[in-house]
Amino acid sequence: MTAMPPADPPPRRRPGGRTARVRAQVLDAVLAELGEHGYDGLTVDAVAARSGVHRATVYRRWGDVGGLLADVLDAAGDDDWRPADTGSIEGDLTALNQEIQTAMAARPSVMAALIAASFRSEKAAEAQRRLWDDRYTRCEEVVHRAVGRGELPPGTDARRLLIAATAPLYHQLVLLHTPHDPGLPRHAARAAVLAGAAGAFTPDGPPGGG
Numbered sequence: 548m549t550a551m552p553p554a555d556p557p558p559r560r561r562p563g564g565r566t567a568r569v570r571a572q573v574l575d576a577v578l579a580e581l582g583e584h585g586y587d588g589l590t591v592d593a594v595a596a597r598s599g600v601h602r603a604t605v606y607r608r609w610g611d612v613g614g615l616l617a618d619v620l621d622a623a624g625d626d627d628w629r630p631a632d633t634g635s636i637e638g639d640l641t642a643l644n645q646e647i648q649t650a651m652a653a654r655p656s657v658m659a660a661l662i663a664a665s666f667r668s669e670k671a672a673e674a675q676r677r678l679w680d681d682r683y684t685r686c687e688e689v690v691h692r693a694v695g696r697g698e699l700p701p702g703t704d705a706r707r708l709l710i711a712a713t714a715p716l717y718h719q720l721v722l723l724h725t726p727h728d729p730g731l732p733r734h735a736a737r738a739a740v741l742a743g744a745a746g747a748f749t750p751d752g753p754p755g756g757g
Contacts (some may be wrong), residue, residue, distance in 0.1 A: 572598040573605060574622055577615045582655035586664040591615065613670035620661065620674035624681045629688075636693035637733070637740045640712045643686065644732030647713060651720040652727055660719065683709055690743075698740070702749040711748070712739035 576598035580589050589612050595602035609615045631642035650658040665672040683706055690705035699708075715735040719725045746753040 563564065569600055569604065569608075573600055573609070573615070574619050575598075575634070577619050578657050581586045581616075581619075582657045585660055586612075586667050587755045589615075589664075592682035613668035616642075616664050616668055616671035617659065617674035620671065620678050624678050627629065628685070630686045630688075633694065636696075636698045636743075637736050639689040639692070640709075640739060641733045644690070644713060644716050644736055647716045647729070648720065648732055651716070659721065693743075698747050699749045700749055703743055704750075707741045708739055708748045711742065712736050 567612055573594060576594045580593050580597060584593075591605055591609070591612060594615060595605045598605070605615075608747070609618060631638050631639055633642055650656065661671070661675065665675040686709050687705035690699065690703055690708055693699045694701055694703055712735055715738075716731065719728070719731060742748070742753075
């Protein structure tokens with residue numbers, strides 16, 4: 548499972564003061580460097596130069612590239628993003644998948660670079676897990692609304708359904724590098740909804756499922 552941020556890097560809460568301004572400058576520089584050069588080209592010195600913040604300050608506060616990436620991911624959770632409410636579970640999941648596809652299709656794709664970096668940095672991996680958990684928790688309301696509307700059976704496991712709905716996007720775009728398919732977000736959403744309506748994500752599973 549992977550993170551589900553909005554298509555653009557989320558706005559960060561930036562309280563006043565020099566410390567907040569320095570953090571904003573540095574994290575913006577990390578995103579720019581990562582998008583242009585990828586993980587292998589990301590260095591503390593390059594981030595310091597791009598941000599205009601003294602390298603000693605960057606090293607003292609973030610330590611290394613892993614610390615920089617972890618803070619970028621933690622900052623992504625400091626937004627007020629919520630999933631769309633289209634009036635139907637299929638529409639909500641399609642909208643979510645479209646955001647994921649847009650973010651992954653961007654060139655350079657900061658989202659894809661952060662995913663790749665999480666395999667190279669334990670600090671980034673831990674921060675990304677926190678972000679994944681936050682995003683899936685926020686999206687659980689999509690499933691709860693659907694249960695309330697009678698689109699899904701009571702007891703539907705929201706996290707399992709959300710993973711099933713979004714996983715095809717990452718499989719196609721990250722693992723297989725398939726060409727952009729405008730129909731994929733809705734197709735993946737519909738498949739998950741049909742499975743969910745049949746009880747696939749309830750404790751007992753679908754009728755007759757053994």
